[in-house]
Amino acid sequence: MATVLDSKVPSGPLGEKWEKHKFESKLVNPANRRKFSVIVVGTGLAGASAAASLGDMGYKVKAFCFQDSPRRAHSIAAQGGINAAKNYRNDGDSVHRLFYDTIKGGDYRAREANVHRLAEVSVNIIDQCVAQGVPFAREYGGLLDNRSFGGAQVSRTFYARGQTGQQLLLGAYSALSRQIHLNNVEMHTRTEMLDLVVVDGRARGIITRNLVTGAVERHSADAVLLCTGGYGNVFFLSTNAQGCNVTATWRAHRRGAFFANPCYTQIHPTCIPVHGEDQSKLTLMSESLRNDGRVWVPKAKGDKRRAEDIPEAERDYFLERKYPAFGNLVPRDIASRNAKEVCDEGRGVGEGQAVYLDFAASIARVGENVIRDRYGNLFDMYAKITAENPYKTPMQIYPAVHYTMGGLWVDYNLQSTIPGLFVLGEANFSDHGANRLGASALMQGLADGYFVAPYTIGNYLGGTKLDPVTANAPEFGAVENDVNERVNKLLSIKGNKTPLAFHKELGKIMWNECGMARSKDGLESALKRIPELREEFWNNIKVTGEAGEFNQQLERAGRVADFLEFGELFAKDALVREESCGGHFRVEHQTEEGEAKRDDDNFAHVAAYEWTGKSGAQTRNVEQLIFENVKLTQRSYK
Amino acid sequence: MATLNGTSNGHGKMLSLTLQIWRQKNSKTKGRMEEYKIKGVSTEMSFLEMLDMLNEQLIKEGKDPVAFDHDCREGICGMCGAMVNGYAHGPDEATTLCQTHMRSFSDGDTITIEPWRAKAFPVIKDLAVDRTSFERIIQSGGYISVGTGGTPDANAIPIPKEAADRAMDAAQCIGCGACVAACPNASAMLFTSAKISHLANLPQGQVERHLRAANMIRAMDELGFGNCTNHGECEAVCPKEIKMENIALMNREYFGAMM
Incomplete structure (x- = not known):
């Protein structure tokens, strides 16, 4: 029996809801806040800002x-900028307009009220960050500089x-x-x-493992x-950090939080192509590069000439050709x-799985120094990884898994289906629909x-009898036992295959069948092979120590075990x-032009999935x- | 350079290497160097991918894999780092260990890999060290004391581009600890001064500038870091090219605080 999901979106005109x-x-008076305790898991942009704000307000x-260190969370790797x-x-x-662009960019699969609120508070974020000393790029007059990003026709991206x-x-x-x-x-x-520990239907705590001592607490x-971020590492190769994982949200899902739109994955167009079997991660080259870089391939198939030997007339700037209005910034x-x-x-x-991102025209127009000023560190990173000089030779890029729009279902208050469990940032599903800008x-x-969160959590704590x-x-004892049992089981199997090997195998299934183009046959094959791989995992995993x-082997094994359920x-x-x-x-579902x-x-x-006690048997709500x-239209960037 | 017809995305050359790696079970036991042989290392691999490969090999041989810290593997999180042949983050200039590629080594090389060594960075296991002391330095004053909300419009205070650029140069520090590991005195002055300099270059950082310098320097001293005697090793190994000028600026801030 499907559950009715109440988004708790306030009534009234869109611009007045928040x-x-x-x-x-409800408010909690300042003197009472210290009586309430809040757990924040993850210290990326969402977690660190929430923990700092709630601490500042007086909550414990x-x-x-x-x-x-909290400073190492993978938000650190975001390159290009922040919209406001x-x-x-x-x-x-x-x-x-920011609201409209975000809804449209998300292909009309996000909740209007959440997105509008996001656009409203975007302006406060920049003020907040400048006050903290974030050294955003500035113009010679001392005011903030902006650049353009994909899916927008205005320059609203602030950057450092x-x-x-x-x-x-x-x-x-x-x-x-x-x-x-x-x-x-x-x-x-x-x-x-x-x-996650749920008491009387409410989230009341967590069970953790101290990674240095192994103590379960x-x-x-x-x-x-x-x-706790996204689940891109279910694909093994992604632009995510090595440690990014689905465990926190997956364990919460198994305790009653609905998981929404898990299939919404962003494959980022500009990443450094894969080089070999032993590769551990893919590296993003910021989308901001598409401000000045032109994407192209040779017009002819199998043209193996060097980029500089291919004349202008024999190049296909396919994004500019197909989408003249947005060009390289689709x-x-x-x-x-x-x-x-x-x-x-x-x-x-290159090896066939790459396209050029070419800066020659921009360098000719504004000079190498200006390009260096804008993207120097990205060009350096590219040169380190590929041993090529992108000021002279076009970059080679190929899409890679980058971000996951799906996540735990939350209402307007960012509260999941478990009261008292709030989900922020990439870990929730809420604002980007089927594609994030x-x-x-x-x-x-x-x-x-x-x-x-500082408002909605106050509302929960102030309005709930806890x-x-x-x-x-x-x-707590029961959940702690579950955790210990699981850890001991992983260590006791003593099989022949390492956590890394299982992770790579799962990643291959996901990339081939659930990647950029998905078909019924491919997905059905994945649905058969993932449970088989999971079965093998629980019989043949080898965890040392x-x-x-x-x-670290045990850490990875636990995360891979959860990915093996999540992937399904x-x-x-x-x-x-x-x-x-x-x-x-x-x-099976594309227009005649392949859109x-x-x-x-x-x-x-x-689609919000409810755990029913067995992997793969979730109810779809x-x-x-x-x-x-907004009026739903076929997205057009032509 | 491993380029062929303008492409480098092939599988590169294969190397056979001898690795001398520091193995230490935990902070309470003594460590020692151990030797491992590894074959089939592609020059296209990153240094950490080479260690991944070694670990898979060790696990198959029934041995304990080498513990090492790492996360983003794109040179920005600051989690990775080790002394490679005596150099913090290895042989390449302005490069973290995760961004060091095996093309920087030759077939038949012996590579020694050791953890950061400093009193304030105790070893947790093998190559992983405890850098909580860096956290304490930042907590002692590495911020502008603003709460959430109530801040003026971002363009209310113009900041000269040069000042913003200088602040950004210093703010790029990733907190990896290479500067401490490379310094004969295990000084944290480059790290601490980068934060002080970042904030001192901005108008928003003026109000607390002297208090900040005094508090952060006191924390640095109390945590067991040494002093700067101008060796310049820190600047030489810094993957983000943080400059020693920041230390001079920090000293000025400190004198300002003492006046």
Whole structure:
């Protein structure tokens, strides 16, 4: 029996909902806040900003990260920029336009009210970050500079060279460090959440493993925030950090949180191509490069000449040709699919799975120094990885898994289907629909953490009668036992195959069958092979070392075990969604021109999966998306 | 350069290597160097991918894999790092260990790999060290004390481009600890001064500048880091090319605080 999902979107006109909701939200008086404890898992942009803000307000916060410092969360690697509807360029931007671009960019699969709120608070984020000392790029007059990003015709992206994510995270980290110093936040580094504890239907704590000592520990609180990022590493090769994983959200899913739209994955068009079997990760080259780089392949198949030997007339600038209005700055899903298409036609360069991103025209126009100023660190990184000089030779790029729009289902308050469990940033499903626009991930992470969660969590804590719960409650003991059993089981199998080997095998299935183009046959094959691989995992995994020590093999094994369950749900969702939208491209559903063809009559909804006790047997629940302020059209960037 | 017809995405050359690696079970036991042979290392692989390969080999042989910290593998998170042939982050200039590629080595090479060595960075296991001391330095004052909300418009205070650029140069520090590992005094002055300089270059950082310098320097000293005696090893190994000028600036800030 399907559950009815209540998004709790406030009534009233779109532009007034958030103001109204804030006013109607319950407050907790400053003196009472210290009586409430909040757990924040993950310290990327969403987690660090939420922990710092809640600590600053006076709540007792415990924050957790698996790295050795909150500053290392993978938000740090975001390069190009952060969007905000400041309209500093006087080029027609507004809150409504950012809202509209985001909804359209997401192929009409996001919730209007959440996206509008995101656009509203975007302007506060930039103010907040500047006050913290984030050194955004500036013009000679001293005011902030902007650049353009895909899917927009205005310049609304703020940036700090090619390290915007780093600088924003260091800003949030500095605010968090201050709260740690003031004893408002208790920070637990090198600590991984392995399960969620639910007491009387409410999230009341987590079970963690200290990654240095192996100690399994209980932590209780009045609310739990998951800010644990996305699940791109289910593909093994992705632009995510090695440690990024689905465990926190998956364990919460198994405890009752619905998982929404798992099949929505962003394949980023500009990454350094794969070089070999032993590769451990893919590296992104920021989308901002498409401001000045032109994407092309030879017109002829199998043209093996060097880029500089191919005359202008024999090059196909396929994005400029097919999408004259947006050119090289079409949204990511479209750029990726077109790159795949030309490579599948046999026109790929290098080893065949690559297209050129060429800066020659921009260097001729503005000079090498200007290009170096804009993208120097990215060019250096490219040169280090490939041993080529991108100032002289065009970059070779190919799409790679980068971001996941799906995540735990949340309502307007960012609360999951488990009361007291809030989900922020990439870990939730809420704002990007079926495709995220560039420079919007940073915006969402910080919006959730600085400006949304502090209100909605106050509303929950102020409006809920919570019985006192300590970590001695029997529910904590039961979940702790589950965690210990699982850890011991992983160590006791003593099979022949390493966690890395299983991870790579799963990644291959996911990339081949659930990647840029998905078909019924491929997805059905994945649905057969993933459970088989999982079965083999639990009989043949080899985890060296012991539970009570620093054991990176054990860490990976646990994460891969969860990916092996999650991957199945991913494929299932992709199979059921009989349409193409954004990053989800079903070959059976395309227009004559090969563009994604949505089915709004049957699929203008969020699919939210409910755990029923067995992997792959989740119930599919539906939240109908209601569009009152935008008209659903076939996306066109021509 | 491993380029062929303008492409480098082939599988490169294959290397056979001898690795001398520091093995230490935990912070309480003594460590020692151990030798491993590894074959079939592609010059296209990153250094950490080579270690992944070694670990798969060790696991198959029933041995304990080498523990090493790493995460983003694109040179920005600051989690990785080791002394390679005596150099922090290996032989390549301005490059983290994860961005060091095996094309920087030759067939038949012996490579020694050791953890950062400093009193303030105790070894956790093998190549992984505890850098909590860096956290303490930042917590002591590496911020502008603003809460969430109530901040002025981002363009309310113009900042000269040169000042913003100088702040950004210093703010690029990734907190990896190579500067401490390379310094004969295990000084954290480059790390600490990068943060002080980042904030001192901005108008928003002026209000607390002296207090910040005094607090951060006190924390640095209390945590067991040494002093700067101008060896310049820190700047030489810094993967983000943070300059020693920042240390001079920090000293000025400190004198300002003491006046």
